[in-house]
Every structure is written in structure tokens, then in C-alpha cells.
Amino acid sequence: MRVNVTVNGEARQADDVWEGESLLFVLRERLGLPGSKNACEQGECGSCTVYLDGTPVCACLVAAGQAEGREVRTVEGLAEGDRLDPVQQSFVDAGAVQCGFCTPGLVIAAHDLLNRVPNPGDEEIREALAGNLCRCTGYEKILEAVRAVAR
């Protein structure tokens, strides 16, 4: 089937999409947007987190057909040209990026939190990031990055 979706402000079209295919597969393999990472494919790790109509979701759990006509914003859509989003910049500055695999999902989750709660406490940050697994930073640098933007 054909899927029409607005991605990062641009109308995109994917053809020959299998009906059981995920939005994540469409983004990565059909639209050439590899920012959202494919890891657990069961909503456990958060690496594929994107905004769907402004709400953070695991792209691996959205059927491609469910995204028809909707708006998706991926980590590729956060920066403005060469200028990183403040959350992205803070991750770089704090050293919250190691292998980088979890980073796009964490950046979206943190970006959403800070949109909703400009000055979150540590408990709010931990709860907001609870759906994103990282195997190498130990999370402390990630928390520092989010705290730094909040300030």
C-alpha cells in the first residue's frame, strides 16, 4: 500500500509498504531517515521515539498505515539547519553521547519533557526518560544534560 505522511514538515510518500510494517521501518528504510534507531522492536528501549502529531511514541509500535496523513517529527527535524536544538547541544556539551544509539530517542523524550515542564525536578526527568534505555552512559550525563537545558 501507499502511505502519505508529513515528516519534519515535508510531505513524503512511501510505496509498496507492507500492511504490517511499522512506521519505524518506513522512516528508516523507505524514506532514508536513519536517525530513529531500530533496536528492540517491542517498545522497551525507546530508541525509535518520534513525535506523532506532537506526541512522543515508539515508531516501532505504530503501524505504517496508522501514520497515513499524520505528522511525524524525528530527531532529524529538531535542528534548524546547522544549529542544533538546545537539547541536542546540551547532550553534546554534557558528554551524554557515547555510542549514540539511544541518543535520538532520549533527545526526543527530553525535548518533549522540557516542552511540557520547563523546569523539571530529577524525579520528573527520571520518569520522563524511563522508556529509554542506554547501555553505556550510566545515565548520569544524560540527567546532567537535561538539567542543564532546564536551567
Added chain:
Amino acid sequence: MDFLRPATLAEALAAKAERPEAVPLAGGTDVMVELNFDHRRPAALLDLTRIAELAGWATHDDTVRLGAGVPYTRVITELGDELPGLAMAARTVGSPQIRNRGTVGGNLGAASPAGDTHPVLLATGARVEVASVRGTRMIPADEFYVGVKKHALAPDELIVAVHLPVAAGPQQFAKVGTRNAMVIAVCSFAVALDPRRRRAGAAIGSAGPTPRRASDAEEFLAGELPWDAPAPLGDAVRRRFGELVAEAAAPIDDVRGTAEYRRHALAVLARRTLGWAWQDYLGGRRTCA
């Protein structure tokens, strides 16, 4: 595989009547996992996310009619006062991403013994509104779960809404998991007190082939609570309540815990949640006086 995308409930019911094998797809937090891992290859997916009739909630006559497609996040942010037990259970589901997509309707459709909202639905006496082209009917929560991941729906029926009484008293939900977030319940428990009717609801999750009410514990509690002259609860009542809840469970040993542990943990959860709920009641009474 076909991807059916009805725009209205009527269209969805017609599609389900014509294709009873079509798998309803709401938040996708269960169904998509099965698809991603090749565990399921349904002939058709029936996307319910475009149907406005499933997407809202409303209160009439002290009952909340919660559309099957309302995500957990909205239950938490909008219904904490009316449905405190359900909001608490919703807050323990997965992660923010999962709560943004997952729905109470989907939880019911999956009918997993470990589904987080089931104990609350049972303890509060919720009813499930289901519909088909043949009409609409209400299924009481304690007749809804009929086996492991099996429910009372006919093949042509869809879950439309859940009807829950607006909380008439304190409610509590608690679950045991191996960590604080992103975890399936090892066991779970909900208690709902209704001081006006002198009723207590109690139900367990993840400790039997289906979620189930703890009827003996409910009766015991309704008779023992000092409704008219509220006073702090004695240990004996809380302990006995816990024992009766544990006796109502029919758990198995599995990778997440032993049957023995589940029974023990349920007794503890029951004792604690009752203590919290009764404390709420005492606090509320004091405020009013």
C-alpha cells in the same frame, strides 16, 4: 494482509462483521510487537485510531463512559479525580511513549492476566460496552475475562467503551515488578471503597489465568470496616484481608516469580493498599468535619 481503516464506528462494525478475523489495532503496543516478531500474521488489521466515537470520555449520572481509544496519558491527566484507581494503574503502564499510545480498550482486547487496568475495572464494578452490527451490549468486568488472553467478545464485536462509576471513596492500585518502570506485573492488586453503599471492591492481577475479584476478601472487608465511626484500622483486619486476597489467587510459577511469592506479595499489597485507602478515608472525613 489487508489494512482496514474505518473512519466511523459504523464502518468499523461493518468491517468486523464482514471480516471477523481482522485484528483490531489501537495503540499497537501489543499487536505490533507480535507483528514485528512474526508471531502473528493476521489476514487483516482493523485500525481503530481514526474513529472519533472511541476517542473521548464523558460523565453522566456518576458514571464515566471512557472511550476504548483514550490513551493512558489522558486517563492520568484528565481523570485522576473521577477515577483515581484507574489513573494510578495507568501511571504504572510501560513508559511515557507506551502510555501515549496504549488504551484501556486495548488492555481489555488483549485480556492478558497481567494487564494493569484489569484489577481496577474488577474492583470498581466496571462494565465493558461492546458493539457489533447486531447491536450494543454491556459485559460486567467480572464476566469479561474468560481465560488466558481470552475475553467474552463474539468474533464480530468490538470494544467501544468502559463504564466506570465515579469514585465514591478512596481507591488504590499497586503492583510488584522487578523495577520501577517499563515492567510487566509480577502481581497486582486494586481496592476500591464505597462508604455510602458500605461496599469494598478487591481484585488481583497476574496471579491466575484471568484477572479476578477476591470476593471473600470483599465481603470480609465490607463487614469489618468501621464505616460509621471511622477509626484507624487494627492490624488484625488488614492481615485477615491480606490472607483472603492471597487465597483468592491461583498463581503459577514462571520466569517472573513463583506462585508462593505471588501469594505472599498479594497479601502484602492488599494490606498496604487497604491501609492507604483507609487513611485517605480518615483524612477526608477529618477535612469535612
